[in-house]
Structures are given as structure tokens and as C-alpha cells.
Amino acid sequence: MTIKKFVVGCFDDEDILFPAVRKVRKAGYKIHDVYTPFPLHGLDKELGMRDTSLHTVGFIYALTGLTTALGFISWILTMDWVQNYGGKPHFSLAAWIPIMFELTVLFSGVGMTLTFCYLCQLAPFVKKHHFHPGATDDQFVMVIECTSNTNVQEAENFLAAAGAKEVNVQMAETGWWLGRYDMDKKLFDQKTDMVTA
Amino acid sequence: MIKQQFEAPARYKKWTYGLLAVGLVAFLAGFFFLGLSKDEHDKTRFWAGLLQNSLYFLMICNACMFFICINILGHSSWQTTFRRIPEAIAAVVPVFAVVSLIVFIGIVAGHQHHIYHWLDKEAVASDKILSWKKGFLNPTFFFTWTVITLGVWILVGRKIKQLSLRADAGEITGEEARKYIWNNTVWAGIFIVFFALTTGSTIPWLWLMSIDAHWYSTMYSWYTFMSSFVGGLALIALFVIFLKNQGYLEHTTHEQLHDIGKYIFAFSIFWAYLWFSQFMLIWYANIPEETIYFKPRLQGVYKGIFWFNFIINFIAPILILMTRGSKRNYAIMTFMAIALVLGHWLDFYQMVMPGAVGDHFSLGWYEWGMLAFFSGLLMFFTGRALAKAPLVPVYHPYFKESLIHHT
Numbered sequence: 104m105t106i107k108k109f110v111v112g113c114f115d116d117e118d119i120l121f122p123a124v125r126k127v128r129k130a131g132y133k134i135h136d137v138y139t140p141f142p143l144h145g146l147d148k149e150l151g152m153r154d155t156s157l158h159t160v161g162f163i164y165a166l167t168g169l170t171t172a173l174g175f176i177s178w179i180l181t182m183d184w185v186q187n188y189g190g191k192p193h194f195s196l197a198a199w200i201p202i203m204f205e206l207t208v209l210f211s212g213v214g215m216t217l218t219f220c221y222l223c224q225l226a227p228f229v230k231k232h233h234f235h236p237g238a239t240d241d242q243f244v245m246v247i248e249c250t251s252n253t254n255v256q257e258a259e260n261f262l263a264a265a266g267a268k269e270v271n272v273q274m275a276e277t278g279w280w281l282g283r284y285d286m287d288k289k290l291f292d293q294k295t296d297m298v299t300a
Numbered sequence: 301m302i303k304q305q306f307e308a309p310a311r312y313k314k315w316t317y318g319l320l321a322v323g324l325v326a327f328l329a330g331f332f333f334l335g336l337s338k339d340e341h342d343k344t345r346f347w348a349g350l351l352q353n354s355l356y357f358l359m360i361c362n363a364c365m366f367f368i369c370i371n372i373l374g375h376s377s378w379q380t381t382f383r384r385i386p387e388a389i390a391a392v393v394p395v396f397a398v399v400s401l402i403v404f405i406g407i408v409a410g411h412q413h414h415i416y417h418w419l420d421k422e423a424v425a426s427d428k429i430l431s432w433k434k435g436f437l438n439p440t441f442f443f444t445w446t447v448i449t450l451g452v453w454i455l456v457g458r459k460i461k462q463l464s465l466r467a468d469a470g471e472i473t474g475e476e477a478r479k480y481i482w483n484n485t486v487w488a489g490i491f492i493v494f495f496a497l498t499t500g501s502t503i504p505w506l507w508l509m510s511i512d513a514h515w516y517s518t519m520y521s522w523y524t525f526m527s528s529f530v531g532g533l534a535l536i537a538l539f540v541i542f543l544k545n546q547g548y549l550e551h552t553t554h555e556q557l558h559d560i561g562k563y564i565f566a567f568s569i570f571w572a573y574l575w576f577s578q579f580m581l582i583w584y585a586n587i588p589e590e591t592i593y594f595k596p597r598l599q600g601v602y603k604g605i606f607w608f609n610f611i612i613n614f615i616a617p618i619l620i621l622m623t624r625g626s627k628r629n630y631a632i633m634t635f636m637a638i639a640l641v642l643g644h645w646l647d648f649y650q651m652v653m654p655g656a657v658g659d660h661f662s663l664g665w666y667e668w669g670m671l672a673f674f675s676g677l678l679m680f681f682t683g684r685a686l687a688k689a690p691l692v693p694v695y696h697p698y699f700k701e702s703l704i705h706h707t
Binding site: 144145154158162189190191197198200201 | 576579580583584586622623624706
């Protein structure tokens with residue numbers, strides 16, 4: 104939980120945003136994130152983000168579910184509580200496949216959802232700082248993180264020159280906190296404060 | 301400028317004529333040594349081989365038209381850059397339709413009751429189950445419905461192809477584009493409904509399930525349909541990759557290939573779902589007249605093919621095509637597409653053979669020769685159809701959307 108300084112630029116056009124991202128990265132600024140109201144194809148590549156590993160995790164959860172089902176059923180029906188179901192062999196793989204399938208899907212589905220929420224820091228009552236309300240409406244909000252040797256004024260000018268319609272500097276909480284936006288007057292007020300560098 | 305005119309390269313022609321020559325030799329040898337043989341087993345082997353191949357190739361070609369139609373109905377644009385490839389493969393349907401019809405006439409007129417047991421009038425009269433099915437399983441109904449089916453497939457398929465050719469003539473804009481899409485939608489709808497009534501239900505009962513005349517399964521048609529659909533998708537992938545390698549289809553990229561890969565992946569799993577649903581219900585209920593179908597396949601001579609079929613058509617695609625990278629990789633997709641075309645050919649083999657030749661199981665020169673012959677036919681006529689029309693429908697209203705396709 105640290106409070107850092109950010110330079111925020113709002114763009115209203117995709118065709119301006121993409122070259123701007125390229126320019127900003129080339130100039131050596133550290134882009135914290137770009138917030139958009141809808142997914143922009145190719146923006147992740149432009150930002151240099153690697154592909155998500157969520158599907159690998161999903162595969163591992165699926166295998167876990169499969170082995171759980173197979174292990175548990177076979178233990179029950181061949182060792183713990185052996186019964187005769189219609190003269191079928193005790194180890195009846197064909198009859199278990201629907202259950203193994205269901206547990207595979209359940210584990211990977213629930214596991215991936217929870218992992219996704221963890222990665223994005225999403226949970227009930229968890230709050231994060233909004234750099235600009237337009238990011239949920241009609242603006243693409245690019246946020247540059249200031250390091251110790253960032254010249255803030257220069258960064259602001261750079262963003263404006265790259266086509267940002269609105270530029271400001273904010274001190275913001277990088278992590279999440281528990282609470283409600285309408286109750287957390289102190290935190291929230293502090294965060295939306297405009298700081299002139 | 302887009303390379304629009306397909307010219308079959310020398311290597312393609314060499315392979316086509318090579319396969320046709322090998323296949324023709326196998327066919328003639330098969331006709332003289334097996335077809336005219338006094339031995340009933342040999343005769344049955346001859347006709348069953350023809351039946352399996354003609355139906356398999358007919359159905360995978362027709363599946364390509366189905367692929368186009370679902371994409372038209374879904375208003376999807378991603379396949380516009382390469383839709384001439386499934387169209388060209390579907391243009392072979394009339395050829396295989398005629399071949400299949402000849403094979404049917406040969407089987408019915410030649411009274412091949414080892415393949416279609418219901419052709420044997422005496423057996424039907426003394427058999428309760430078969431006499432109940434007499435209204436459905438008789439030569440008159442068989443041929444009436446087969447001819448109607450093939451006719452509608454060919455005619456509606458041709459209509460959809462003609463509509464597609466309109467996109468070469470010039471710009472389609474505004475009201476005309478709206479009408480164009482609407483026309484496409486209507487004809488695709490007609491095709492799909494008829495496809496559901498034929499491939500989706502009655503036709504596999506008639507052509508394939510009636511080989512085991514006493515037995516029935518409600519999953520059978522979907523299972524056959526899915527087998528042919530995956531085969532058709534793999535064929536599309538193969539031709540797309542081949543044309544890409546020859547420098548055609550520059551607007552079809554690994555993004556499109558990725559989506560074809562998704563189709564193959566998803567429907568391989570769906571195929572396995574149907575495979576298992578049919579198997580498990582019969583296994584669980586354990587009723588003798590139903591389990592008899594799996595007796596030769598699970599415990600008889602077809603055991604190896606039966607399990608190999610499951611591995612190559614389900615285990616292999618689910619593991620190999622699972623990652624994003626493999627679906628965008630031309631080498632892996634080529635390998636998987638060839639494996640699946642062969643895999644579903646084997647699937648049709650194990651649908652036809654146990655009920656026809658039974659324990660006199662053979663997968664020898666004649667069967668592989670027939671595969672070569674029909675592959676040669678497919679390559680020859682698809683190559684010709686590809687050369688007839690421009691390879692990319694540049695004036696199609698969805699063409700632009702297809703260019704910027706991104707997955």
C-alpha cells in the first residue's frame with residue numbers, strides 16, 4: 104500500500120491512443136496502465152504485456168478435478184464401500200466419466216474465476232483508485248507512473264503533445280483497500296486531489 | 301494486387317494423377333479379383349470398401365457447404381477471405397453424389413444382403429424386427445429419399461455458390477448489400493434445415509445404420525454428422541495451408557487459421573461426447589440386442605481400430621490443439637488435419653465393416669487403394685473448382701471486416 108505520483112492523460116480516439124502509447128514507451132516513461140471503457144484489440148501487445156497464464160492455471164485445475172473425481176470414486180467404490188450395481192464391475196470407468204467430467208469443469212471453472220479475481224484484485228467491498236471517471240464512459244485513460252527521475256512537467260507536456268485531451272497529475276494509492284467510496288471521504292478526497300507539480 | 305487465379309502447381313498435379321492411377325489400379329484389381337469373385341466375402345469386401353469411401357468423401361465435402369451456411373447464418377465475417385476453399389470442396393459434392401448413387405445401385409441391384417441385410421426378402425419376412433422396419437428399409441424408399449437428398453444438396457449448394465460468385469462482379473453497397481446478405485441468409489437457412497433432416501437424422505440411418513439392420517441408436521446420426529464435419533473442417537484447413545504455402549490467400553493469416561483450429565478442437569470434443577454418449581448408455585443398460593453392436597468392435601477383431609479411432613480423433617486433438625500457439629502453427633495444424641482426415645476415414649471404416657464383412661476383417665491393398673482413388677478424385681475436382689473462380693471474393697460486403705480479423 105503505497106501512494107505514488109502519476110501523470111494521467113485522457114484520449115478520446117483509438118487512432119491517437121495507439122501511436123501515443125508507442126511514443127510514450129519509446130520515450131522511456133513507465134506506463135502504469137491504460138484504462139478503457141471496452142476491450143481494445145491489440146492494446147495489450149502495444150503495452151508490451153505478455154499473454155495471460157490463466158489458461159495454464161485452468162488446465163492444472165482441470166487435471167486436479169479429474170484426479171480428485173477418479174481417486175475419490177475409485178477409493179469409495181472399490182475399497183471403502185464396495186457395492187454391486189447391476190452386476191457391473193466395481194471399477195467401472197465408463198460410468199464414472201460423467202462425474203469425472205463434471206468435476207473437471209467445476210474445478211477449472213471455479214478455480215479460474217477465483218484466480219482471475221485474485222489477479223485483478225476484485226472482491227466484494229475491495230476498492231481501487233479511479234484515475235478518471237471517463238474510463239468507464241468514453242475516454243481512454245493512460246496513466247504514467249512517476250519515478251524519482253521523472254520530470255513531471257515534461258511528462259505532462261509529452262502527453263499533451265501526443266494527443267491527450269486532458270492531462271493532470273495525481274497522488275494515488277496503488278493497492279486496494281476495503282471500504283465504500285461514498286463513506287471513505289478521507290481516502291477518496293485525498294486521492295482525487297489535483298496536485299500541481 | 302491479390303493473386304486471384306489458382307493454377308495447380310506441378311507437384312499437386314503429380315500427386316493427383318499418382319493417387320488416381322494407384323487408385324484406379326486398385327479399383328480394377330478389386331473389381332476383377334473381389335467384385336467378380338465367387339466368394340461372398342470378397343464381393344462384400346469390394347462393395348463395402350466402395351460404400352465406406354464414397355459416403356465418407358461425399359459427407360465431408362457436403363460438410364464444407366454446411367460450414368459456409370452456418371457462417372452465413374451467424375453473419376460471421378472472419379471466413380470471407382478463404383470461403384472460396386470450402387466452396388470449391390463443396391463443388392465436388394455432385395461427383396461423389398453420382399459415385400455414391402452408382403454404389404447404391406450396385407449394392408441393391410446386386411442384392412448385397414451381407415451389407416444391407418434388409419435386402420433379403422425371405423429374411424425380412426421371417427424376422428419380426430425387420431418386418432416392422434419394412435416401411436422404412438426397402439429399396440423404393442431408400443432410392444426415393446437418397447435421390448431427393450442428393451438433388452437438394454446439389455441444387456441448394458449450387459445456388460449458394462452462385463450467390464457467392466456475385467461478389468466478384470463489382471461493388472455491392474447500400475440497399476443492394478442488405479438484399480444480398482438477406483438472400484444468402486434465406487438460402488443458407490433452407491440448406492441447414494434440409495441438412496438437419498438428412499445428415500442430421502434420416503440419411504445416416506438409411507445409408508449406414510441399416511448395415512446393422514436390427515440395431516438402432518438415436519445418437520448415430522449426430523455421431524456420423526460430427527465425424528464428417530470434423531473431417532470437412534480438417535480438409536478446409538489442409539487446403540488453406542496448401543494455398544498459403546503456394547503464395548495465395550495473402551489476407552488469410554494465422555488469425556483465420558486459429559479460428560479453424562478452434563472449430564476442429566471444439567468439434568473433436570463434441571464428436572467424443574457423442575461417441576461416449578452412444579457407448580455409455582448401451583454399456584450401462586446392457587441389453588443384448590444393443591450391446592451386439594459393440595461386441596465385434598470392443599472384443600472382436602476391430603478392437604484395435606476402435607480404440608485407435610478414439611485416440612486419434614479425440615485424445616490427439618484435445619491435447620495437441622489445446623494451446624493457442626499450436627492452433628496458430630502451420631506445421632502442427634497440417635499434421636493434425638491430416639491425422640483427422642484419416643482418423644474419421646477410419647471411423648467410417650469401423651461403422652461400415654463390422655456389420656458388412658464381419659470377422660473377415662481386412663485393411664489391405666484394396667482399402668488403402670480406395671482411399672487413394674477417392675483422395676485423387678477429391679484433389680482433382682477441388683483443384684478444378686478452385687481454378688474456376690477468383691480465390692478471394694473482394695466485393696463481398698463482409699470482406700473488409702475479414703481483413704482486420706483478430707482473435
